[in-house]
Amino acid sequence: MGEHRNWPERLHVVTGKGGTGKSTVAAALALGLAAGGRRTLLVEVEGRQGIAQLFGLDPLPYAERRVATTTGGGEVRALAVDPEEALLEYLDMFYKLGAAGRALRKVGAIDFATTIAPGLRDVLLTGKVKEATTRSQDGRRVYDAVVLDAPPTGRVGRFLNVTEETRKLVKVGPIKTQSEGVASLLRSPMTAVHVVTLLEEMPVQETLDAITELSGLNIPVGRIVVNSARPPLLAGGRITKAEIKRGLTAAGLAAGAATVNQLATEAQAHLTRRELEESLRLELAELGRPLIELPQLPGGVDRDGLADLAVRLMRA
Amino acid sequence: MVADVTAPRLDIDALLADPAIRIVVCCGAGGVGKTTTAAALGLRAAEVHGRRTVVLTIDPARRLAQSMGLTELDNTPRQVKGIDVEASGGELHAMMLDMKRTFDEVVEQHTTPKRAAEIFANPFYQAMSSTFSGTQEYMAMEKLGQLRAGDEWDLIVVDTPPSRSALDFLDAPARLSRFLDGRMLRMFLAPARTGGRSVFSLVTASFGLFSKTVQKVLGAQLLTDLSGFVAALDSMFGGFRQRADQTYRILQDPQTAFLLVAAPERDAIREAAYFAERLVAERMPLGGLVLNRMHSAESAGLTADEAQEAAERLEREGDHQDAADVLRIHAALLRQGERETAVAAGFTEAFPAVPATSVAAQPADVHDVDGLRTIGALLA
Numbered sequence: 001m002g003e004h005r006n007w008p009e010r011l012h013v014v015t016g017k018g019g020t021g022k023s024t025v026a027a028a029l030a031l032g033l034a035a036g037g038r039r040t041l042l043v044e045v046e047g048r049q050g051i052a053q054l055f056g057l058d059p060l061p062y063a064e065r066r067v068a069t070t071t072g073g074g075e076v077r078a079l080a081v082d083p084e085e086a087l088l089e090y091l092d093m094f095y096k097l098g099a100a101g102r103a104l105r106k107v108g109a110i111d112f113a114t115t116i117a118p119g120l121r122d123v124l125l126t127g128k129v130k131e132a133t134t135r136s137q138d139g140r141r142v143y144d145a146v147v148l149d150a151p152p153t154g155r156v157g158r159f160l161n162v163t164e165e166t167r168k169l170v171k172v173g174p175i176k177t178q179s180e181g182v183a184s185l186l187r188s189p190m191t192a193v194h195v196v197t198l199l200e201e202m203p204v205q206e207t208l209d210a211i212t213e214l215s216g217l218n219i220p221v222g223r224i225v226v227n228s229a230r231p232p233l234l235a236g237g238r239i240t241k242a243e244i245k246r247g248l249t250a251a252g253l254a255a256g257a258a259t260v261n262q263l264a265t266e267a268q269a270h271l272t273r274r275e276l277e278e279s280l281r282l283e284l285a286e287l288g289r290p291l292i293e294l295p296q297l298p299g300g301v302d303r304d305g306l307a308d309l310a311v312r313l314m315r316a
Numbered sequence: 317m318v319a320d321v322t323a324p325r326l327d328i329d330a331l332l333a334d335p336a337i338r339i340v341v342c343c344g345a346g347g348v349g350k351t352t353t354a355a356a357l358g359l360r361a362a363e364v365h366g367r368r369t370v371v372l373t374i375d376p377a378r379r380l381a382q383s384m385g386l387t388e389l390d391n392t393p394r395q396v397k398g399i400d401v402e403a404s405g406g407e408l409h410a411m412m413l414d415m416k417r418t419f420d421e422v423v424e425q426h427t428t429p430k431r432a433a434e435i436f437a438n439p440f441y442q443a444m445s446s447t448f449s450g451t452q453e454y455m456a457m458e459k460l461g462q463l464r465a466g467d468e469w470d471l472i473v474v475d476t477p478p479s480r481s482a483l484d485f486l487d488a489p490a491r492l493s494r495f496l497d498g499r500m501l502r503m504f505l506a507p508a509r510t511g512g513r514s515v516f517s518l519v520t521a522s523f524g525l526f527s528k529t530v531q532k533v534l535g536a537q538l539l540t541d542l543s544g545f546v547a548a549l550d551s552m553f554g555g556f557r558q559r560a561d562q563t564y565r566i567l568q569d570p571q572t573a574f575l576l577v578a579a580p581e582r583d584a585i586r587e588a589a590y591f592a593e594r595l596v597a598e599r600m601p602l603g604g605l606v607l608n609r610m611h612s613a614e615s616a617g618l619t620a621d622e623a624q625e626a627a628e629r630l631e632r633e634g635d636h637q638d639a640a641d642v643l644r645i646h647a648a649l650l651r652q653g654e655r656e657t658a659v660a661a662g663f664t665e666a667f668p669a670v671p672a673t674s675v676a677a678q679p680a681d682v683h684d685v686d687g688l689r690t691i692g693a694l695l696a
Contacts, residue, residue, distance in 0.1 A: 018346025019579065050583070152346055154375065169443055169541065201681040202377050203347075233641035247639020251626035254617065262616035266649055267642045272679040298648075300582075300655060 004033055004145075004314060009192040009222065011133045011185065012147045015156040015210065016196030017203040021227040023050040024301050024309070025196045025294070026149040030076045032310035037072030038144040041132050043079045045125040046151060051078045054301065062086075064132075068303075077143075079132070086124040090178075120170075123162045123179045130182045133190070153195065153210040160186055160193070161217050192222030197284070199226060199277040204284060211287060223316075224289055226281070228296040234274070239267050292316040323664040326604035326671035328696040332361040332471070337573055339464065339566065340603070343476045343485055344577035345587035349608040351376045352682050352691060353577050353675075354475035355384060358408055359399060359685065360692035366404035367470035370463060374413050374456055374477040379683035384410040391417050391459075399685055409469075418455040419445040422559075440545040452477045453485050454560070461563035483594055486567075573603030576670075578663070580610055580656030585663050592667050605667075606695065607660055607674035613649035620650040 012029055016022035023044070030042035041064060044051050049059045055067045060078055062085040068076040133146045151159045163183040170176050185191060193214055197203040207224060214221050241264050248255035248263075284291055294312055297305040331337055342354045351373055358371035370393045373381070381387070384396045393409035401407060424432050435441050445451060456477055463472050476485040566572060574595055578588040588605060595602045627643035630636045664672065675694045682691060 019348060019581065019584065053582075053586075154346075169439060201379070201683075205377065231644075233644055234638060236638060239638045239642060243636070244639055244642055247630060247636035247642070248626070250633070250636050250639070251630050251643070253622070253626055256617065259616045259618055262614055263618075263642050263646055266613060266645050269679045270645045276680055298651070 011191040013150045013193040015150045017206040018152045020196045022196040027054045028309035030147040032314040033145045034070040034074040034076045038074045041143045041146045044149040045081045081128045083121045086128045126182045153206040157213040194222040196225045199280045204280045226293045229293040323672040326673040333365045339472045339572040341474045341574045345584045348579040350577045351475045356688045356691035358473040359688045362406035362408035366406040368407045369471045370409040370469045371473045373475045383684045415455045438545045440541045457563045576605045580659045604671040609677040610674040611652045620647040623647040
């Protein structure tokens with residue numbers, strides 16, 4: 001039941017351009033890391049209830065709930081962090097506010113603090129993630145690993161770089177201490193930020209930009225995950241209509257001109273796409289970081305698909 | 317092409333040609349091709365329909381921005397050169413939103429130079445104008461209001477910010493103006509208005525717990541900055557709210573058409589459905605749904621199952637490997653098309669009256685005017 005050799009970090013932050021499947025990859029990673037009797041926590045912070053949808057559950061409350069079990073008695077718990085709840089919990093922890101906390105909400109103070117004060121919201125969200133990552137019970141870590149389904153590449157740097165934002169505004173007090181604690185965890189070897197991409201230009205460009213940004217912030221970058229990779233068909237790089245026709249005939253199918261033309265057009269589009277994908281793959285490889293490819297799931301993302309991706313991630 | 321037989325067809329050309337339509341807002345989840353759609357619509361409006369068009373983009377991919385001649389955030393519409401408008405007499409201009417500069421301009425317009433300088437120097441303003449999560453949406457709305465008020469454009473095409481949720485575009489401005497006009501701020505302001513020394517001298521009596529907690533958590537420095545900011549902004553409150561309300565009303569007017577942009581993926585479709593519900597609730601004019609990146613292969617007499625089986629047969633026999641690959645490509649395309657149609661049908665079931673159009677997936681990404689023209693033709 002030892003460490004997962006290939007994924008030694010304790011906090012895995014998963015980002016990626018919108019539409020690349022970062023939530024799917026985060027869920028699969030949490031499942032994979034829970035195999036063999038371990039316990040992981042999958043956290044989302046953007047209020048999208050993406051985890052509930054992935055696992056086919058009702059919307060998650062602000063509580064750590066089991067969403068899946070794995071081999072050897074392992075389990076994945078999930079948490080949808082709500083910034084208002086996080087602030088109230090936080091105030092309660094430090095100031096024992098109790099009912100007074102609810103009163104604060106009534107006068108709009110909580111709404112104010114979480115949506116208006118720049119950076120504060122992100123300090124609270126990442127603060128909750130830090131608390132879960134470092135939480136112990138009876139001398140043991142409660143979670144073997146925490147996987148954070150983070151904001152997309154365009155906003156992840158700002159999200160993770162909470163100290164900078166708050167330092168400008170908050171010079172003293174517990175929020176400052178809190179954001180410094182988060183900052184040091186995020187910059188430690190316990191953390192890795194994984195970037196999910198597709199082999200398409202814009203996601204790859206955003207991946208490159210995000211890695212530059214994160215490196216500049218001294219936040220450790222982990223793996224690049226290429227999601228929905230297509231199988232390498234037509235390795236030879238070309239095919240003629242005559243060859244298609246012969247193939248159809250050999251397979252006992254009618255090889256009419258319409259069919260052959262349609263297949264040839266599709267093959268050509270595939271080759272154009274593949275050439276582009278190949279150059280993008282090279283661009284990513286040049287970063288010199290570990291690259292993992294996950295296949296397109298033929299049936300879309302369901303529980304079996306997640307389990308399949310989890311196994312592939314752990315092997316990589 | 318229409319995504320689903322039951323959805324009425326969205327007639328993009330009729331929309332772009334209609335002189336009564338002055339604003340088209342493209343909204344949807346991140347990564348569905350909003351910016352490309354907005355640019356393609358703008359190009360078509362200028363080239364085909366002869367309209368003097370401006371495209372307001374928020375955060376375009378670099379190469380797409382370059383294709384329209386945009387190299388930096390400069391908040392000024394720039395004419396797009398090298399397009400085919402001789403016959404139509406239209407024009408295409410494009411601009412990228414500079415959030416901070418737009419905010420600065422708003423401040424300058426609504427207050428004295430001395431006050432403006434105080435506001436610009438305030439750390440709270442600096443943070444808020446560049447990082448507050450709703451500022452980009454609010455400023456996009458503000459810029460749209462400015463462009464419309466100038467009345468120099470036949471058509472304004474807006475690309476909405478890459479927000480956490482597409483709904484933020486509608487909600488953030490209201491949230492910001494609620495803040496600027498809200499209870500919280502009046503509490504902060506009360507002492508400033510009466511010339512009290514401390515922000516909390518007057519509120520302490522009724523909000524003792526509140527102020528104590530806030531001071532403890534955030535520190536006194538922040539409160540000093542904030543109260544300075546608020547005091548300086550005081551004179552501008554009316555202006556802020558009035559403008560946000562005004563723009564909101566324009567968005568409810570029939571001169572506006574919202575286009576929901578989505579890709580045939582569950583998340584994107586769900587986001588489009590949320591947005592559609594909201595538009596209906598707010599009585600905002602929903603023009604239709606644009607489905608990008610649809611794969612719809614023709615079967616050409618060969619179903620997915622037949623192609624799959626034939627590929628397996630050829631592979632077993634060990635011959636014609638390339639032909640087997642071609643058959644696999646065909647089967648995968650047909651299946652993807654079926655899956656996407658089923659996902660897209662989810663939207664049409666919920667909103668059967670909303671017209672839809674779809675754009676076939678392109679083999680390569682779009683980053684020049686020719687590519688935008690192709691997308692425009694596919695949209696129409």
